Amino acid sequence: EVQLVESGGGLVQPGASLKLSCVASGFTFSDYWMSWVRQTPGKTMEWIGDIKYDGSYTNYAPSLKNRFTISRDNAKSTLYLQMSNVRSEDTATYYCTRDLRSPEMDAWGQGASVTVSS
Amino acid sequence: DVVLTQTPVSLSVTLGDQASISCRSSQSLEYSDGYTYLEWYLQKPGQSPQLLIYEVSNRFSGVPDRFIGSGSGTDFTLKISRVEPEDLGVYYCFQATHDPPTFGGGTKLELK
Numbered sequence: 747e748v749q750l751v752e753s754g755g756g757l758v759q760p761g762a763s764l765k766l767s768c769v770a771s772g773f774t775f776s777d778y779w780m781s782w783v784r785q786t787p788g789k790t791m792e793w794i795g796d797i798k799y800d801g802s803y804t805n806y807a808p809s810l811k812n813r814f815t816i817s818r819d820n821a822k823s824t825l826y827l828q829m830s831n832v833r834s835e836d837t838a839t840y841y842c843t844r845d846l847r848s849p850e851m852d853a854w855g856q857g858a859s860v861t862v863s864s
Numbered sequence: 865d866v867v868l869t870q871t872p873v874s875l876s877v878t879l880g881d882q883a884s885i886s887c888r889s890s891q892s893l894e895y896s897d898g899y900t901y902l903e904w905y906l907q908k909p910g911q912s913p914q915l916l917i918y919e920v921s922n923r924f925s926g927v928p929d930r931f932i933g934s935g936s937g938t939d940f941t942l943k944i945s946r947v948e949p950e951d952l953g954v955y956y957c958f959q960a961t962h963d964p965p966t967f968g969g970g971t972k973l974e975l976k
Contacts (some may be wrong), residue, residue: 849902
């Protein structure tokens with residue numbers, strides 16, 4: 747069974763950094779592109795970015811590119827999202843997804859909740 | 865960025881009815897390779913989103929045939945014939961033709 751489990755969320759102060767993890771199981775992690783998507787409390791969905799199966803290429807939403815970094819460790823079947831200089835508008839549930847092709851996000855984690863507040 | 869406008873925002877139906885959701889794009893979603901990368905996702909209450917439809921009209925594995933995606937260019941529709949209880953939730957269209965990929969605002973399908 748394909749499973750994606752995010753962790754690392756929580757309450758963080760504005761301007762701080764936070765790193766989310768997503769541990770994959772039930773499939774060969776190194777064969778797939780992966781993405782991060784977030785959903786605001788108002789239920790707006792936003793694509794954050796994706797990473798190639800070997801980690802050699804990343805693509806980001808322009809509005810987040812300067813503050814968010816996606817990486818992966820295929821040996822640990824783990825996807826990461828490094829968030830820096832967080833703002834209140836980064837408050838959201840963050841999902842990691844497995845991508846089939848275009849990207850066809852066919853598997854989603856349960857989400858990690860991030861709240862940015864002083 | 866490409867803006868996807870979904871209508872209606874909410875839709876009240878009786879079980880067994882047909883439901884129709886529209887997704888209009890601010891730009892054509894046909895890519896240079898001839899494919900149109902328009903997808904539909906359903907987020908059931910308390911759950912993560914799940915893939916229903918890819919490339920406008922292709923049902924993902926296990927998706928019942930009562931879900932029908934159609935459209936081209938800038939206008940797309942998801943029809944659900946004979947709505948069942950497990951179909952309730954929020955539907956999102958999503959485009960991956962243009963960078964960055966973007967979601968529609970969502971349509972909440974609920975019981976009348």
